[in-house]
Structure formats: C-alpha cells, structure tokens
Amino acid sequence: MADGRWRKVTEDHWRAAQLIWDYHHMRHEPRPCDAAIALGCNDLGVSTYAAHLYETGLFPTLVFTGGNSPATSEIFPRGEAVHFREHALTLGVPDQAMLLETGAANTGQNIAYARDVLTAAGVRPRSALLITMPYMERRAFATCRKQWPDVHVVCASDPLSFDAYLKVMGDEEAVIDMMVGDLQRVIEYPALGFAISQDVPEDVHAAYESLLHAGFTSRLIAS
Numbered sequence: 001m002a003d004g005r006w007r008k009v010t011e012d013h014w015r016a017a018q019l020i021w022d023y024h025h026m027r028h029e030p031r032p033c034d035a036a037i038a039l040g041c042n043d044l045g046v047s048t049y050a051a052h053l054y055e056t057g058l059f060p061t062l063v064f065t066g067g068n069s070p071a072t073s074e075i076f077p078r079g080e081a082v083h084f085r086e087h088a089l090t091l092g093v094p095d096q097a098m099l100l101e102t103g104a105a106n107t108g109q110n111i112a113y114a115r116d117v118l119t120a121a122g123v124r125p126r127s128a129l130l131i132t133m134p135y136m137e138r139r140a141f142a143t144c145r146k147q148w149p150d151v152h153v154v155c156a157s158d159p160l161s162f163d164a165y166l167k168v169m170g171d172e173e174a175v176i177d178m179m180v181g182d183l184q185r186v187i188e189y190p191a192l193g194f195a196i197s198q199d200v201p202e203d204v205h206a207a208y209e210s211l212l213h214a215g216f217t218s219r220l221i222a223s
Contacts, residue, residue, distance in 0.1 A: 009172050013214055016207035017176045020183055021162040023204045024135040026155040033059050033154055034125030037114045039107065039132045039140060040066015040080025045168065047084035049158040050131045051091035061123055062093065065101035065114040099123075107136075107143045107185075108194055115148060127152040134158060134165055135179045139186050142195035173216070180211050181219025188223055 009017075036059040038050040047064070054062055066072075066080030076083040079102045088098065101117045104110040118125060128151050130140045137155040144153045158165075166172045183204075190197040200208075212220075 009176065010214075013176065013211060013216070016210045017179060018162050019204050019207040020179050020211070021135055021165075023201070024138045024179065024182060025157070026137045026141050028137075028154045028156065030056075030058055030129065030156045031154055032057070033127040033129040033152075035059055035061040035063065035118055035123055035127075036129040036131055037063045037065060037110070038084060039110045039130065039136065040064065040072070040076075040084060040104065041133050041136065042072045042075060043133045043169065044084070044087055045158050046131055046133060047087040048091065049156070050084075051088045051093050053129070053131065053156060054088075054093050054097065059129055060097065061099065061118070061121070062088070062097055063099045063101060063114045063117055064088070065104050065110045065117075067103050067105055069105060107140060108147065111140075111144050111147045125151060127154065129154045129156055131156050134160060135175075135182055138198065139182050139189075139195065142186060142189070142198055145196045146190075146194065174218075176211065177216050177218045180208060180216045181221070183208050184220050184223070188221070 030053060036050060038046055050062055064081040064084040068079055072080050081100050081102050085098055085100055089095065099117050099121055101113045104113045130144060130153060132140045134157040137157055141153055141155050166175055169175050186198060187200060189195040
C-alpha cells in the first residue's frame, strides 16, 4: 500500500486524519508581530493568507522562504518563495514590505535562513508570525522555538475546515500522507535536536498508528 494513488480513504481513515488535523493546529489568535515568515510549500494559499494578514496591519515585514522540493519543483519551478512573492504582489502587498529567501529546503532552514534575511535587512524581531499550511503549524512552532527561543512565536494558517482544505488541495490521500509525515517529525525531531518536545495525546497517537498501518507512509523519514 505504498502507492496512495490506489489506496481508498475510508471513514475510519478520515476520522483518524481529522484528529491529527486538529492536533496540528496551535489555535493561536493572530496578533501584531514585528515580522511575519511565510513558509514555502505546495499550497499557494499560504501566500494568499499572508497577503490577507498583511492587509490587516499585523506586521510591517513579510519574509517568503523556500527553494524547491520534490513536491513543489513542478508547480513552482522558480522556487516556492519566488512564486509566493509574485502572488502576494498581485494581491497588493508592496514590494518594499517583502523579503525573499530562496535557499531553504526544509522547515529548519526556513526558520534559520529567514532569520538571517531579517538580520541582514536590519530587522531584529522580538515576535514573529509564522504563516504555514494548516497542518504545519505545530511543527513550525516547535522548530522555531528550538532555533529562536528568544522570539515570541505566533502561528497562523488559513482557517479552513479539514473537509474544505481537502477540496481545495484536490488530493486527500496526499494530504493525509503529509499530515502523518508531519506528526512523525513532531514526535521524533526533539530527540534529534531539531525541535522542542510537545505532548501528543493518546487518541492522536492511536490515530497516527492506525494511518501508518493503513499505508499512509509516503512522507515518512527513515528512523
């Protein structure tokens, strides 16, 4: 069952995925921050939501970070951050409000390289708004807290329901694979020094194990 293209998503899979979806959300209330960092991915909605938050006046500076990955090289051939910035420009975010980081290939690099770009621009934030895909909030938070402990971290993502997000992305198997992979990283990365440790409730861990058993494993890291 390694190939999600012929794996059927059952009601049990859906219920387990919903638990994990809910857990990945930090449920932070968006608040004014010194800078925002929008993490590159395969979801252009991150850029759309970042533009929306900029319009509300929550931050003066917005960093788009991300190069390419196997999941994004075809849809964003010039790099995630480049395409995200171009999209934000069309939505009215002024060029002078944006900074670009095009080398990051993982979440740790997103945070570290974005911090470097901000520093080079003379921006030393005491608070940062991380804008991510909905199911990436918790991992981004844990990574940032580990790498940048003196900065107050607030997470934000487009407030879509799980069902609505699956419809937007159009590939429920791939989304569930990604969510399972992100939860594995939440669980395992603290021991590797990549993130702070976070409690995983028993029902969420059981949902994770059930989806592993069902074959939603394409985004796992070797452990």
